[in-house]
Amino acid sequence: MKRRSFISNVALGATTATVLSSCNAQSGSGEATGDSLPRIRWKMATSWPKSLDTIFGGAQTVCDRVSAMTGGRFTITPYAGGEIVPGLQVLDAVQQGTVECGHTASYYYVGKNPALGFGTSMPFGLSGQQQNAWLYHGGGLEAMHKLYADFNVINFPAGNTGAQMGGWFKTEVQSVGDLRGLKMRIPGLGGEVMSRLGVNVQVLPGGEIFLALDTGAIDAAEWTGPYDDEKLGLNKAAPYYYYPGWWEPGPTLEIQINKTAWEKLPQEYQEIIKTAAMEANLNMLAAYDAQNRIALQSILKSGTKLVPYSNEILKAAQQASLEIYEENSSKDASFKEVYQSWNEFRKQVMQWNTINDLSYANFAADNLR
Ligand code: CA
Numbered sequence: 001m002k003r004r005s006f007i008s009n010v011a012l013g014a015t016t017a018t019v020l021s022s023c024n025a026q027s028g029s030g031e032a033t034g035d036s037l038p039r040i041r042w043k044m045a046t047s048w049p050k051s052l053d054t055i056f057g058g059a060q061t062v063c064d065r066v067s068a069m070t071g072g073r074f075t076i077t078p079y080a081g082g083e084i085v086p087g088l089q090v091l092d093a094v095q096q097g098t099v100e101c102g103h104t105a106s107y108y109y110v111g112k113n114p115a116l117g118f119g120t121s122m123p124f125g126l127s128g129q130q131q132n133a134w135l136y137h138g139g140g141l142e143a144m145h146k147l148y149a150d151f152n153v154i155n156f157p158a159g160n161t162g163a164q165m166g167g168w169f170k171t172e173v174q175s176v177g178d179l180r181g182l183k184m185r186i187p188g189l190g191g192e193v194m195s196r197l198g199v200n201v202q203v204l205p206g207g208e209i210f211l212a213l214d215t216g217a218i219d220a221a222e223w224t225g226p227y228d229d230e231k232l233g234l235n236k237a238a239p240y241y242y243y244p245g246w247w248e249p250g251p252t253l254e255i256q257i258n259k260t261a262w263e264k265l266p267q268e269y270q271e272i273i274k275t276a277a278m279e280a281n282l283n284m285l286a287a288y289d290a291q292n293r294i295a296l297q298s299i300l301k302s303g304t305k306l307v308p309y310s311n312e313i314l315k316a317a318q319q320a321s322l323e324i325y326e327e328n329s330s331k332d333a334s335f336k337e338v339y340q341s342w343n344e345f346r347k348q349v350m351q352w353n354t355i356n357d358l359s360y361a362n363f364a365a366d367n368l369r
Contacts, residue, residue, distance in 0.1 A: 037266055042076040042100040044255075047087040047108065049206065050080045052228055054291060058159030058253050058284040059103035065276035066269075074269050078103065087205070091256060095151045100261040103158060105253050106144065107188050112151075114328050115335040118342055119144045119155065121251035123193050123321040125342075128160040128250030128285050130349050135252065138345045143338045152259045156277035159253035159284035162292070164245030165229065166309055167222030168213060168238035176316045185209055185221035189324065190247025196320040197313070206232060213237035222247075226295035227288065235299040240307050246317055253284070 044063060048056040059078040067075050079099075081087025090102035091109045106119030118125075118140070126134055134140040135157050148155050167186065173179055180198035184191075191201040202218055212218045214237040221238070222245065223229050235241070255277050262270065300306070309317075325343075329336035 037070065037073055037268055040074045040265070040269070042074075042261070043084065044076050044078040045081075045084045045090045045093045045099045045102045045104075046078055047081045047090055047102075047104040052206070052231065054227060054284060054287050055159065055161065055224075055253065056080070057287065058280045059255075061280035061283055062103065062158055062255055062273070062276045065279055066272055069272045069276065070269065074272070076101065091151060091153065094153055094256045094258050097258050097260065099258075101255055101257045103253060103255055105251060106155065107251075110188065113147055113334065114332055115147055115338045116144075117189055118338050119147075119252060119254060121248045122325075122342075123189055123247040124249070124318050126250055126346060126349070127353070128162045128252075130346070130353065131160065131250045131252050132157070132281070133349060134342065134345050138349075139341055140345075143341065147334060147338070148256070149259075153256050154259050154262050155254045155256045156274055157252045158255040158277040158280040160281060160288075161224055161248070161251050161253075162285055162288045163225075163250055164248040165222070165225045166242035166245045167220055168229070168234045169220040169240040169242060169307075170213075170216070170238045171219070172240055172307060173220075173242075173313070174310050175312055179313065182220055183218040185212065185218055186247070188247070189321075190222070190245075192324060193247065193317050193320045196323075197316055210234060210237055225288065225292050226299055227291040230295045230299050235302050235304045239303065239305055241299070241304045242307050242309055244309070246309065246314060252281070255280075 044059060046056060046059045048059065050056050056078070063076040063078050081090075084099060085093040087104075088108050090104040091112070093099050094102045107117040107121065110117045119135075121131065125131075131140075135144070141155075141157070144155055167184065169182075171178075173182070176197050179194070181200060183200045183202055184194060185202045185204045186194050186199070187203045191199075191203065195201045202212075204212055204218075204221075206223060209221045209223060210233045213221045213234065221234065223232055223234060225245075229235065229241075255273070257273070265273075325339055329339050
């Protein structure tokens with residue numbers, strides 16, 4: 001009631017001006033009435049198939065909550081990868097204004113700027129909780145906004161898968177020598193690291209992984225974690241399930257918004273989008289942890305053998321990752337700037353979380369009753 005009377009009595013002139021100007025400029029927007037916020041309809045391109053309900057659910061949460069919090073005045077419709085644009089071209093579509101917004105992962109676009117990887121996950125980087133700490137309270141989101149300004153885009157975290165698994169293998173791999181020559185589906189920086197360890201890296205979309213692994217066209221593949229991997233049937237295509245997913249310890253998904261469209265929104269809608277994105281970020285992480293614990297039991301019953309990566313492989317992979325970071329830093333000033341502050345944050349938060357989280361988790365895990 002207070003807000004209504006504020007709008008109708010005190011700020012009617014200013015609010016109406018904002019509403020009308022934004023309404024006129026919005027594609028697909030409806031009519032604004034004197035004391036209300038405008039009707040706006042946006043499209044959201046995503047990188048995900050709808051069958052992956054948890055990750056696509058991050059996009060759906062943003063859209064559902066924006067609609068609910070605006071009484072249906074501001075609606076955003078999410079589209080699966082490939083419906084409007086291919087799943088890995090969401091940033092391009094948002095930048096060009098083909099759609100007003102997208103739900104995707106920043107590290108799909110490292111070809112445009114390698115520093116964009118920090119917005120999602122880096123090999124031997126941050127856990128989901130640490131990623132949130134860096135983005136919201138460690139200067140991370142400001143750093144990403146600076147990078148995305150070059151694309152006329154603004155981003156907000158809107159999902160996290162939690163720590164991923166280290167992939168499915170047809171045969172056991174104990175040493176770096178065992179990795180050499182293996183054909184593995186693994187995209188992004190993790191793939192670049194694996195390539196330096198001698199892996200023959202393949203990049204396949206999610207829908208093609210099962211067949212390639214099942215027929216032996218590839219020897220190994222990574223996707224997400226137990227819940228999503230079981231949906232793809234990967235436990236039926238290879239027996240060994242490695243951990244941890246050192247290249248994706250806590251990847252953030254995000255909403256990307258065309259900045260011109262963003263700036264035309266009433267401030268109330270901007271605040272609602274930010275709130276909906278934060279809710280999606282929290283909700284996806286919670287959903288993955290809750291679902292993965294059940295899917296893990298199910299795939300273990302199906303005969304899957306869990307195997308930890310050896311220290312030899314982990315150390316070689318970490319060394320290769322640090323080399324890539326140094327090389328990128330020497331080639332690219334924006335990468336160097338983000339890397340330095342991220343790395344400092346990483347070392348400090350690791351020290352803290354070793355004391356509080358890890359010491360407790362180690363005891364609790366060893367003494368389950
Ligand atoms: Ca993955």
